[in-house]
Every structure is written in structure tokens, then in C-alpha cells.
Amino acid sequence: MKMITAMVRPSKVDAIKTALVALDIIGMTVTDSRGFGRQKGQVERYRGTEFTVEFLPKARIEIVVPSAKLDAAIAAITEAAHTGEIGDGKLFVTPVESVIRIRTGESGESTL
Amino acid sequence: MKMITAMVRPSKVDAIKTALVALDIIGMTVTDSRGFGRQKGQVERYRGTEFTVEFLPKARIEIVVPSAKLDAAIAAITEAAHTGEIGDGKLFVTPVESVIRIRTGESGESTL
Amino acid sequence: MKMITAMVRPSKVDAIKTALVALDIIGMTVTDSRGFGRQKGQVERYRGTEFTVEFLPKARIEIVVPSAKLDAAIAAITEAAHTGEIGDGKLFVTPVESVIRIRTGESGESTL
Amino acid sequence: MTFDRLRGRFLVGLQDQRLRRIAFFLLAVGAGIGPLLAGSAKAALAMAPTDGADTLLMLVGSALVLLMTPGLAFFYGGFTRPKNVLNCMMMSFFLMGLIGVLWVVIGYSLAFDVGFGSPFIGGLGSMFLHGVGGELGDQPLAAGFPISATSFALFQGMFAIITPALISGALVERVSFKAWFWFCLIWSLLIYSPMAKMVWGGGFIGPFGSIGAVDFAGGTVVHIASGVAALVAAAIIGPRTTWPNNKRPPHNVPFILLGAGLLWFGWFGFNGASMFASKTAGYPFLTTTTSASAALLTWCLIEWFKDGKPTAVGAATGAIAGLVGITPAAGFVYMEQSLLIGIITAAVCFIAVRVKAAIQFDDSLDTFMLHGVGGTVGALLTGILASKALVPADYFPLSAKILEESGNFGLFIAQFKAVILTYGFVALGTAIILWILGALMPLRVSPEEEERGLDFVAHGEEAYDPMTN
Amino acid sequence: MTFDRLRGRFLVGLQDQRLRRIAFFLLAVGAGIGPLLAGSAKAALAMAPTDGADTLLMLVGSALVLLMTPGLAFFYGGFTRPKNVLNCMMMSFFLMGLIGVLWVVIGYSLAFDVGFGSPFIGGLGSMFLHGVGGELGDQPLAAGFPISATSFALFQGMFAIITPALISGALVERVSFKAWFWFCLIWSLLIYSPMAKMVWGGGFIGPFGSIGAVDFAGGTVVHIASGVAALVAAAIIGPRTTWPNNKRPPHNVPFILLGAGLLWFGWFGFNGASMFASKTAGYPFLTTTTSASAALLTWCLIEWFKDGKPTAVGAATGAIAGLVGITPAAGFVYMEQSLLIGIITAAVCFIAVRVKAAIQFDDSLDTFMLHGVGGTVGALLTGILASKALVPADYFPLSAKILEESGNFGLFIAQFKAVILTYGFVALGTAIILWILGALMPLRVSPEEEERGLDFVAHGEEAYDPMTN
Amino acid sequence: MTFDRLRGRFLVGLQDQRLRRIAFFLLAVGAGIGPLLAGSAKAALAMAPTDGADTLLMLVGSALVLLMTPGLAFFYGGFTRPKNVLNCMMMSFFLMGLIGVLWVVIGYSLAFDVGFGSPFIGGLGSMFLHGVGGELGDQPLAAGFPISATSFALFQGMFAIITPALISGALVERVSFKAWFWFCLIWSLLIYSPMAKMVWGGGFIGPFGSIGAVDFAGGTVVHIASGVAALVAAAIIGPRTTWPNNKRPPHNVPFILLGAGLLWFGWFGFNGASMFASKTAGYPFLTTTTSASAALLTWCLIEWFKDGKPTAVGAATGAIAGLVGITPAAGFVYMEQSLLIGIITAAVCFIAVRVKAAIQFDDSLDTFMLHGVGGTVGALLTGILASKALVPADYFPLSAKILEESGNFGLFIAQFKAVILTYGFVALGTAIILWILGALMPLRVSPEEEERGLDFVAHGEEAYDPMTN
Numbered sequence A, B, C: 001m002k003m004i005t006a007m008v009r010p011s012k013v014d015a016i017k018t019a020l021v022a023l024d025i026i027g028m029t030v031t032d033s034r035g036f037g038r039q040k041g042q043v044e045r046y047r048g049t050e051f052t053v054e055f056l057p058k059a060r061i062e063i064v065v066p067s068a069k070l071d072a073a074i075a076a077i078t079e080a081a082h083t084g085e086i087g088d089g090k091l092f093v094t095p096v097e098s099v100i101r102i103r104t105g106e107s108g109e110s111t112l
Numbered sequence D, E, F: 001m002t003f004d005r006l007r008g009r010f011l012v013g014l015q016d017q018r019l020r021r022i023a024f025f026l027l028a029v030g031a032g033i034g035p036l037l038a039g040s041a042k043a044a045l046a047m048a049p050t051d052g053a054d055t056l057l058m059l060v061g062s063a064l065v066l067l068m069t070p071g072l073a074f075f076y077g078g079f080t081r082p083k084n085v086l087n088c089m090m091m092s093f094f095l096m097g098l099i100g101v102l103w104v105v106i107g108y109s110l111a112f113d114v115g116f117g118s119p120f121i122g123g124l125g126s127m128f129l130h131g132v133g134g135e136l137g138d139q140p141l142a143a144g145f146p147i148s149a150t151s152f153a154l155f156q157g158m159f160a161i162i163t164p165a166l167i168s169g170a171l172v173e174r175v176s177f178k179a180w181f182w183f184c185l186i187w188s189l190l191i192y193s194p195m196a197k198m199v200w201g202g203g204f205i206g207p208f209g210s211i212g213a214v215d216f217a218g219g220t221v222v223h224i225a226s227g228v229a230a231l232v233a234a235a236i237i238g239p240r241t242t243w244p245n246n247k248r249p250p251h252n253v254p255f256i257l258l259g260a261g262l263l264w265f266g267w268f269g270f271n272g273a274s275m276f277a278s279k280t281a282g283y284p285f286l287t288t289t290t291s292a293s294a295a296l297l298t299w300c301l302i303e304w305f306k307d308g309k310p311t312a313v314g315a316a317t318g319a320i321a322g323l324v325g326i327t328p329a330a331g332f333v334y335m336e337q338s339l340l341i342g343i344i345t346a347a348v349c350f351i352a353v354r355v356k357a358a359i360q361f362d363d364s365l366d367t368f369m370l371h372g373v374g375g376t377v378g379a380l381l382t383g384i385l386a387s388k389a390l391v392p393a394d395y396f397p398l399s400a401k402i403l404e405e406s407g408n409f410g411l412f413i414a415q416f417k418a419v420i421l422t423y424g425f426v427a428l429g430t431a432i433i434l435w436i437l438g439a440l441m442p443l444r445v446s447p448e449e450e451e452r453g454l455d456f457v458a459h460g461e462e463a464y465d466p467m468t469n
């Protein structure tokens, strides 16, 4: 099993969800985050003072998938989150050793 | 060392903390998240319009434990977070290579 | 590649960012979290009632770095986040199997 | 813990047949004896044409008091969990609909009509405000009251709305909205309107009745009544499942400050317009704010000395305590007395709130501790501090006579009786209403629903969208 | 879907040469015939010195109505996404600047000056309020109106501000702020001022004109006008890109309740001060709040029966519907009628809002569904329910005559004509303004900007700082 | 940087013995000479019975001004970090307690009693409002002022509360609450009351004194005084540790808009009721809002042209600037002049705010830049634009005489003197108070406490519960 952690534009969350559901991947967790990267910060101004906002709103999506579905999931996410502009975000894959479904106590890939 | 990442009902955080403290595991980080899964979304209605809320509030708990305590910790969390209804959440175990306590610069299992 | 996950004081985020940029590490994701640990909770009082706040505001920073830069990054973060008081936080290192830059579809260390 | 045992005994007591019979008996006796005692004090005031400025005072006052209900929604709503804030606010806001209609349909009539000729309850002759205000709505209210009768009916309606809304503070985060609906409807008719009659409508408690107590703007009618009802209802309905082990701090303290600010602002109408005359309204306007100021300061200073830090919630709470305390007295005392009232009310309410926390009774947002206790302190202090010159015999015949003959001590006794009667009547009445209602429907939601949050459970809504994009 | 086809046809229709010509022709004919029909009803009221209390009613009323605009900003702002809330609020708040200035410079003159001697439009003689109020600003407005003329000009200005602000509800989250600026500026001059003239300024729709309709505080001038403009503008500008597939719930429902509370509070000024006399203002104050109460209750009860749960958003919405419905009637009906108006308006608006949701038309915050529909219901019910005694011939000569001669049915016909004329005039005028404006600048932002959020795009700001430390 | 050097010199200067001596000398000379110069202008107005409408204007005005303080708490609180918002709000809200009490105990007496017979300070004869308002609180204030004396004392008290509250804007996020407590207490007695005396209470700056300047509703007394005190205090106390490198944007801009809306609403009372007469209050009500409108528009248009985007914070700021600018002039100018005042004040304050940002001086929320600068512009423009007809000799004998004899230029000179004297008196007085206070207790919290957040440090509270469940 692998965990995909994707930092994406918040407005893309719905599209990613839809794409994953199409692959029968029903399960993900989303967290509001702020990302710093190559994307240029925006300049806001309040009264006389300028603020360069370097940390931009990102959605941090975590999905644990069976290794077999990893590539398909990555492809689906990458496509759904893509705009081509700087700031589309990154996607990381990390190993997962075990999974437990709290409701039933079952563990293993079948719980995903 | 292992990292346990558990997506649970927000109202269970206190119980989980208590259960872990009982195991002398003093240390965890909680993040407000929204989860999508098998749990049926709720329908809200504002004026004429219905909204099906598919992302439900979840607490995302991260705990790094010495490998020796892993099973006990998992058991404690699973029990404390359990209600038996769909939406109880998942628990993932991932490997951790090293830990550092920033205050002292120490590293290793003893810092947990 | 490694993922550094650091739970630090929220007021240290800017300093950490600056320290990493100095190492030419341009990319990180920050999430508001609440941490429980050895740091003593604070007591708040509203009307007659006391509340001991055990979960304190922490910033959860994630940075994926090429393995070569790992030690430098850890050193930089540890230094920037340090105050010496209980509650400075922890830093975890976990393995990352692959990275993809969504904008371009490229993968590998070069995308970091 | 401590309190749970008390509560157990109380609940058993409430179900005790004998006790209930005694209660009903007392009520009946009161209802029977009252009229016999009713004095025949009569005022001889002249009928003057409607005055523009005085009427405007009432109209502006009505607008100000209307705003207190949303203000209260924020004062209370800031304290709750985010998942219960809408339900908490609706417990107030919704009454602007329910009681707003009820009042003009029948509530006003039960309070201020004289059809029944009873010292306890009005009549049915003014239902739908029949005959109030005349063809153009500009007829004066009565001899000595050159304000338009319509403006009076409106003004009183705003009081009828906020009184049950105050009760909600003790009951947030657990009460079924359906039960709340029926409770407010019945309570308003059976408790509020009679209270208004007895104290203000020429009934047996007020200055035209046999007791001769005074209540400038609602110490008994509004504050003690809501406070006592809150106490009884919280005792019967029981604490939140999270109380006292999983309680949480307020979710939004600025909302509490906003609510307190709007309440203070609206209280100028509440107390000030209760003078019914703009020329002499200087005192009630002034005493209202000076009492609130003194109480805010007192509360914060006590915190500062005791706990080391004055709090924002304390400042808001102190101000409200001071406003409650001055309510029964606002037009009967001078500025100096108002400072005293503010200081004493704040100090006593401060202790009450701490006692509540100590015995762990879940009067969730301190309705009894502020409005019940504060109203009581205010009502009694009114007896002690009222100035003869400000209680003219024309408007308060019996009370003026008491003051004349037995001085402030005499008035204090009258106030004391009024307080006792209010406690008894409201406590009993509220308990009976809740018993009956409790037999017909669950009074509170299930623990699972409580955990889920009442905003979704009762209204199908969430206050804040967690998705920020 | 359903609606998209309608919209397509409409847009094509709007570009059809022939149709446009017909529209212009109709407008011209109206403009020409109107004066011919204009009655010569004249009132014979005495010139009285300025009255302090009546003037104060106007001044306090002005303050109350001013507060409605920030109130509206919150009522609307609570519904939007966090990334659009400031833009939404600015669409109202900014008009306190733009229209505030425009009104005193020329808007007032176009509405209430009589220089042009036209029944459609005022004149230029009162630009910069020239001659209004005299040397000390204390000259009475006119015979029969012993309020200072300055207070009247101020009061009317507050109406001029909030009317276009209401329109914004239909257009949030997508309109270019520059286009909004110009739209409001032009619309206020070409639509609002003429409407005020025609209905209130002695023009041909009102009680001195040929139609003889009555509009107490803005059923046509404010609510139908803004509602119809909102409908037309939303149709022309089109839905948000997120509509109806990615719509989100309100980001902050407490803000909606705050806004509704402030609006209700301010509405006492809106309707109450439209009586221009404090002694008789009891009715409009009273009917305002009873209609709102009845409507709040009705809306919630419908939800309760239909969906199982009364909602907080519904309570706020119902109250506003009731306030809109009573606006044209407030001083012409008794309390009983106001309850009826509240109930009916709430029920009809409830249906309208559901229909909107069903046909998926993006009148984003229901401006037409509440103000257009509610205003229409209110205006028509005013005809049916107005009481002769409350429509005195001195102030409403033609309307009183109609009531005298053909009773409420006659007045209903007059009201019906007024409504139709308002719909036609405003719809056409708004469409024309938007066509022209649309040719000069983009009316909406790009889809990318919409996704980014208008707070940053239009104002370079964010409402909330996501960094909490 | 730039500023830090200036500040260094200033602080050194403040500690310079010689400089201090000179300052004290100047103050003493002023105090001595003033009375000699004091004119003996006397008005001969008739004593009229209390007027209901005029009194009501004062009472409603008082309620409106009271609401400005919570309004200010939101206007300011929206700008801060979430960890400092309660402390920021308490810096205003708490003064409703502290100054509310102080004023009626002694502040009023020091400002409006005549016991000392001094042109600088009142007396002690009206402590506890002794003798104010008579037995029923309905005695008229004075010849020519048929408002009840109680309503005047109340109204003035609201001004006394908000003035030090304004200062807090320059000092948020770093000041010790204990120091703030003592500072406000002392400043109110030693600076505010004397200022009120000198300008309004028949003292030497005002129209009965030797200078003959006019200040309608507080250009000098409220705005320049608070602005200058803010400047001096910010300079002495120093910038936040996060300034200018780690500054953050406002945490809640809707709160800022809410605050601005409530302030504007309340300002109708602030300026409008300062006319003391409802019949002639049309102008101050009108000019207040037109100046605010013009300023809002001006500010946004400047931003639009300069930066490409008009901002919501700018709209709120502009409106406040316009309200500040018109305050000294509100009843002395016509509508056209008010537009001019609004435009000019907004433009000048805009520049001031930008200059502040450029020199990186931490007047955190621009108290001096808006109230100091805006008040100065307004006070001077009052001289230039006041109309003879609106400065009647009965009420403003010396000023009317100046206008008569040397026209607006003469009045401008008088205004200029008043401004200079206010700057000098307030700057010196504030610096001295802070020196002494600084010797007795730390004026600011430690950098660690600053980082932790003042809500917890000073009040043991958090504004928002981060746990949402």
C-alpha cells in the first residue's frame, strides 16, 4: 500500500475526488494548508502597507491506495489537478506498512 | 519508530489522548481535516438549494511511537475511536527514519 | 528523497522558511495543527469556569528534500525553530518513494 | 456531582403527588386571596393629547429593544460550540417571529386588557390589538400617558420577545427545538403575560395592587422571571452530556462582545423608554449606563485582584449584570444609587457564577446567575434606594404611600414580597409546563444528536463552511 | 439547464433590432402619454412650522436606514465564499460613498425638484440640494409636512443608497467592480431617481398623478425596482461558473443573522419614518414588525412541515420577505392586515425561491425572489387591504378618491398598473444600461479570476488571514 | 529605520532637563496668560423649559455614541492578529466601565463645572453630577439650551469614553493592560476634561474664551487630542517587535467593515446631537454623512487610480477620515462645504497613511494619521468654510464677532491657534503622564509575551477556540 500526498490548488479538490471515484477509490482526507514554492506570492495592500503573501492556500490531499492502483491514481490526480500554471503543486508517494479500519478492526488492503 | 496517522471523528480526540497517556505516550499532533469515504454525506439545505456535503469533518491525528509500543498504541486508538458506525475512520502506519527533539537537538526513540 | 515533518511553534514558520531558502530549498507546505506533549497546557478562564488547554497551537511543516540536502535542512530547521523552552517541537524524517510535479508531469528529485 | 444529588432529589420531588397538590393549592389560594387584598388606589391624571416626542421615545425605544434579541443571539452564540451556534441563535432569533405574532394576537390582551377584571390576568378584549390606538394609531395610551397606544403595544411586545429568549442561555446545546417552540409559546401565555399584568398592568403586585411593589423596566417581569424559569428548566432538562468533563471555551469571544455592545445599546430603549416621557428620561438613560459602567469595572477589578487578569468575557458579563441590576430601579434612583446598584449587582453575580461553577450546575450561559440573581438584587435594592421624588403618587399610588408611611424599609418589604411571589409563580409554572410538555415529547435531543451538533440535527445547517475555497 | 435555454432566447431577443425598436417606442409613448393623463389633484394642506419631534423621527430614521447598508453587506456577505466576501460587501458598502455623493449632487434634484414640470423626472434646480432647508436647515419640507427639508433630503438619500445595493445580491462572485461602479451610477440616475419622482415626487404613478397608486415606503421604488433590475442583470450577466454544479453553502451563517437583525432594526426607520410624523408613526412601526414576525414564523413553519426542519437561514429570509411585503403598505393597513401580508409574502417568496432553485437560475442571493416577488405581492396586497382612514385625501388625493369611488378593487387596479409600469420601465432601462455598458467594458471577470476570488482580484485583499499566528 | 533615528532623538529629547523645563514653563505661561486674555463675551439667551424633542435628540444621540465604542473595538479588532484581538477590543470596551464611572464621579465636573472660575479646568462642584438635572432630571441645561441637563451629562460622557479608546489604535499588540488602565484614567482627568473645558465649557480656546475658536463636535477635543496622544504614546512606547518586518494583514476584514458601519451610524449621534436641537439638526446630520460619503469615494478613487484597485479597508478608512474631518464643522457648514471637507480630509489622510508606511512608524492602526491629521484638516477647514449664518452670536459670541470683523480668515487664525494649543498641551501632557507611569510600571509587555499574544497574557483568554468540535 502507498500513501499519496498531494498539495494542490484548493479549487481542484472536487475534480480530483471525481476522478478517483471513477477509479473506484473511495477514501481520502483533505486538509487546508498553505504552500510555499516557486509560485510568486501575491501582493496585498491594506491602508498604506504592502504585504507579499508567500504562503498560498493549498489543499493537502492524502490517499492511501493499494499498490496496484498507485499508477492509475497518480495519473488521475495529476490530470485533474493540472492547469499548467506555476503553483499546480506536488505529489509525493510514501510507503504504508499497514492499514486498519477502526469501525471493524479489519486490516490490510481490502479495507481501502 | 513508526508514525500512526489516524483519521477519526473529531469528538473522539479527547478519548484517544486519554487512552494514549495511559500507555505513557505523551505526544501527538492533531489537525482539522475533512474526509471522504463510505460514510454517506449529509444533506444541508439553505433557502431553496440542497447541498450534499461529501467531505465530513475528521480529526487527523499523528503519533510517532517506538516500534515496541506500536501495537499497544494501535489497540488503544482503535478502541477509543470506535463507535461501530460507518465513518469511524482509518489508521495508517508508516515508517519513520529518525526523530529530533528541537529543544535539545537529541534524536532517537528516547525523545518520544 | 526524504520528507521532513516538523511540528513547531507557529511563530517560527517565517524563520524556518528563510533558513531553508538560504539553502536553496524552495518548497514547503504548512498546516495549522494542535499539539499535545510535555509542554504544560495553559489555563484559561471564562466566567466561573477554568479550562486547561492541553492542545496547543503548532505549525506542521512538511518539506520533501533530496537525500543529499537532508542533514543541512534538518540543521537549518532545528536552529530556526529553537528557543530552548519546552514545546519547541519535534521533527520526523520519513522516506519518500517518488515525487511528481503536477504542472509538468516530471518526476524525481529534480522537481524539488 | 454535588449538584447531581440535589437534582435527583428535586426531580423526585417534582414527581411527588403530595408536593404537587400543595403547589397547586398555594397557587389557587394566591389567585383567590389576591383580589381581596387588591387596594383601590386610583390615580387622577389628566388625559392629554398624544405627544410627539414622548411617542417617538417609545418608537425608538421599541427599535432599540428589538435589536437586543439579535444582540442576545450573539452574546449567547459566541459561547457555544461551532456546531451549536445556529441553534443557540435561533432559540432567540426565532422568537422574534413566534412571540412577535403571539403578542399581538393574544399576549398583549392577556397582559394589558382589563376585561377579566382580575388582578392576575388581563382579558381577551384587546386580542389582535383590538381598539388599541384608534383609527390612526395616534390615540394616547391613557390619562397621564400622552404616548400613542400603538407605540406602547409595540414596545411591550419587544419585552415579550426577549424574555423567553433569555431563558435559552441555560439550555443551549441540548434542547429539542420542537420542545423549545412549545415551551416558549405556552410560557409566554401562562407566565409572561400574567407577570406583566400583575406587575405593570394594574395587577396585585404592582403599584396599583395590594403589594405596591415597583418594577421600572422589568426586574421581576423580565429578569427574575426568565432567570427562575432558566434555573428550573436547566434542573429538569439536565446538563449537557459534555458537562462538566468535556466543556469547551467560547468559540468566538468577539461575538460575545458584539452581543454585549448591542445589548447595552438596546438597553437605553429598554430602561430609558420605560419612562414613557422624553423630558424626564434623562435619569433612566443615565442610570442605565452608569450602573453598567460600574458593574463592568467591578467585575473586571474583582477578576484582576482574585485571578490576576481582567477578562473580556468578564467585562461583557459585568456590563450585563449591571444592566440587569438597574432595570427595576432605573427611573427611581439617582446617579449615585445607580453606581451602587451596579457595583453590588456585579459583585453578587460574580459570586453566583463562581458558585455555579463550583457546584457544577449546568446553567450553561448563566441565565439564572445573571438575570435571576441580578434581577433579585436589583429589585431589592430598588426598595432600599428608591427616592420618593422619583416615585410620584400619580403613577405609583400605593408605592408612594408606602414610601411616605414606612420609608424605604416599607418599600423593601413590598419588593421582597414581589420577588418571592415571582419566584414561586414562575418556578411552579415553569415546572408544570415542562412536566406536561415532557410527557408529550422529548425535551432534549439524544446524546448522539448532541454529539453531532444541533445546527445540523435541528436545522440541517452548519454555521461555517469548513471548505474555505 | 431549463433556464439556460430561456436565457439563450432572451439574450438573442435582446439583440434583436425589431424588439429593441418596439421597446424604445413603448418607452417613448409612455413618456409622452403620461403627462396627458396626469391628473391635477391638488392638496390644500397648511404650511406649519417645523416640528421638532417629527423632524427627529426623520433624522433618527435616516440613521437607521443608513445602518441597513452595512446590515445588507453582512446579510449578503455571509452567503458567499470566503474569497468573495469583501467584494460582496463592497458592492453595498461602496455605494454609501458613490450614491451618497451622487444623491446630493443631482439624484435628489432629479427625483424631487419640479423644475422640468414633468411627471417622469424632477429637475436640476435642487442640485447640490440648492435651496433645500433654508439658511439654518430648519425650513419645513412643504405644506402638511412640518419636518425640516434637510431631514427629508437625507432620509431619501439613504433609500437611494440601499436600492442599488440590493441588486448586488443577484450578481455576487462574478461581476467586475468597475462595471458595477458605472452600473450603479447610471442606474441611480436613470432608473432610481425617475422611479422616486414618478411614485413619490408627484409623478404620474403616485397619488398626485394619473394612476393614483400608493407606495408607503418603497414597494415599487425600492423593492420591485431592485428586484427586477437584479433579475435582468443576472440574466444578462449569466451565472457563476460554479453554478449550479459546484455551489457551496454559506460561509458564515451568523453573519446572515447579524445582517438580518440590523436590517430589521433599520427597517423601523425605513417604514416608520416614512410616516413623516411621530404621533401617527405607531402603525407603520407596528405593522413593520408584525409583518416581519408573521413572515419569519410562516417561512420556518413551511420548512418544518415540508422538510422537517426550520432553518436559521430560513428565519432570516422569512423576516426579510415580511419586511419587503409590508413596505408599500406599512402606513395604510392595520395590524391584522400586516399579519396577513407577512404570511402571504413569506409563502409566495418561499415558492419563488424554490422555483428559482428548480430552474437553476443564478439570482445568487435571491434578490428578485425576495425583493421583486415580495415587493410585488406587497404592492398588490396594499391595494386590497389598505384602509380608507389611513389614506387621507389631503396627502393621497387620487388614491383616496379611487378608494372612495371604487373601493379596494379600484386601488388594486391602480397598484397593478404601478407594478406593471415599474416592471417594464426598470427591466427595459436596466437592460439598455447593461447593453451599453457591456459594449464598453467587460461586465464580469474571467473564469480564472472567478476561481481566484474577487476579493483579491478586485480589491487586492483577503477577508481573513489564514495564518493564525 | 528612518523613523527609528527620529525616535531615538525624540526619546533623548524627552529626557533632556532643559527641554523639559522649557516645556513646563510654556505650559505655566499659557495657564497664566490665558485668563488675562479671556474675553468677557456674554450671551443673552432666554431660559426656556426643557423641550421633549431636543432632549430626545440628546438621549438617542447618547445611545448612538455609546455604540461607537464597541464599533471601534471591531474596527480596530479586525486589524490585529487573532491572538491579540480581545486585548485590542478590551482597550476600547473596558473604557465603557472605567471612564463611564470616572466621568460621572469627577470628569464631568472638571470639564463643565465652573467652580474654579478658571478658563482651563472646571471645578469640583458637580462631582457625582451633583445638582445636574434637578429632582426629576428634567431641568434644562442652561439658557438657550432647552435640553435636560442629565441628557447633556450623559451625552458628554460618551465622548469621554471614546476619546481615549481611539488612542488604543496606535498601541495595540504590545501595551501592558495595567499601564493602559492607569494611562486612560489619568489622561482622561488631566487631558480630556481640561480640553473639554477649554473648548466647550466656556474655557479660553472656545467661543466664549479669548481665542474664539469653534469645534462643533470634537475636532480638537476628541480627534486631535486622541491623535496627538496616540502619536506621542506610540513614539515613547515603541513599535511592535513584529514591525515592520513580520507584520501581518488584518485577520478579519468584515469586522473592520462592521466597525466602520457602526461608527458611521453612531456618528449621527456624535455630530447630529451636538446641535442640541432637533429642528436645526438637519445640517449636521446631513453634512456628517455627505462628508463621509465623499471621503469614502475619494479614498477609493485615489487607490483605484494609484494602485489599480479600490479596497474594502480603504473604503472603511476613507469613511472614517471623512467623519473625522467633518466633526469640528458639522453644524457650521452647508452641504457643499461638507463634500469639500470630505474630499480634502480623505486625500490628506491618504497621504499621511502612506507617509507613515514609508517612514515605518508604528502608529499601528493609524490613529494619528486619521484622527490627528483628519481632525487638524477639519479644524482648519472649519475656519475657512464656516458660514456666518450657522455661527450665531448668541451661542458663539467671540467666533461670530471674529467672522463679522475679519471673515473666514480671522476664524482660520483662531482655529489655527486652537490646533496649535491642542497639539502642545496634549503632546506635552501625554508625554509627562507616560514618563511618570513608565517609571512606576512597565508600559509594554515583554517580547515573549508579545509573541505569545496579549489575549492570553493580559486576559487569560483566547478569542477563538481552535478546536472546532
Ligand SMILES: Nc1ncnc2c1ncn2[C@@H]1O[C@H](COP(=O)(O)OP(=O)(O)O)[C@@H](O)[C@H]1O
Residues within 6 Å of the ligand: A007, A034, A035, A036, A037, A038, A039, A040, A056, A058, A085, A086, A087, A088, A089, A090, C026, C027, C028, C029, C030, C062, C063, C064, C065, C101, C102, C103, C112
Ligand atoms: N519540496 C516540497 N515539500 C513540500 N511541499 C512542496 C515542496 N515543493 C512544493 N511544495 C508544495 O507544492 C506547492 C506548489 O509548488 P510551486 O513550486 O509553487 O509550483 P509548482 O509545483 O507548479 O512547481 C507549494 O505551494 C507547496 O505547497
Ligand SMILES: Nc1ncnc2c1ncn2[C@@H]1O[C@H](COP(=O)(O)OP(=O)(O)O)[C@@H](O)[C@H]1O
Residues within 6 Å of the ligand: A026, A027, A028, A029, A030, A062, A063, A064, A065, A101, A102, A103, A112, B007, B034, B035, B036, B037, B038, B039, B040, B056, B058, B085, B086, B087, B088, B089, B090
Ligand atoms: N484510502 C484512504 N485514504 C485516506 N483516507 C481515508 C481513506 N479511506 C478512508 N479515509 C478516511 O477515513 C474516513 C472514514 O472512512 P469511511 O469510508 O467513511 O468510513 P469507515 O472508515 O468507517 O469505513 C474518511 O472520511 C477519510 O477521512
Ligand SMILES: Nc1ncnc2c1ncn2[C@@H]1O[C@H](COP(=O)(O)OP(=O)(O)O)[C@@H](O)[C@H]1O
Residues within 6 Å of the ligand: B026, B027, B028, B029, B030, B062, B063, B064, B065, B101, B102, B103, B112, C007, C034, C035, C036, C037, C038, C039, C040, C056, C058, C085, C086, C087, C088, C089, C090
Ligand atoms: N510522539 C509524537 N508524535 C507526534 N507529534 C509529537 C510527538 N511528540 C511531540 N509531538 C509534537 O511536538 C510538540 C512539542 O512537544 P512537547 O513534548 O510539548 O515539547 P518538546 O518537543 O519541547 O519536548 C507537541 O505539541 C506535538 O505537536
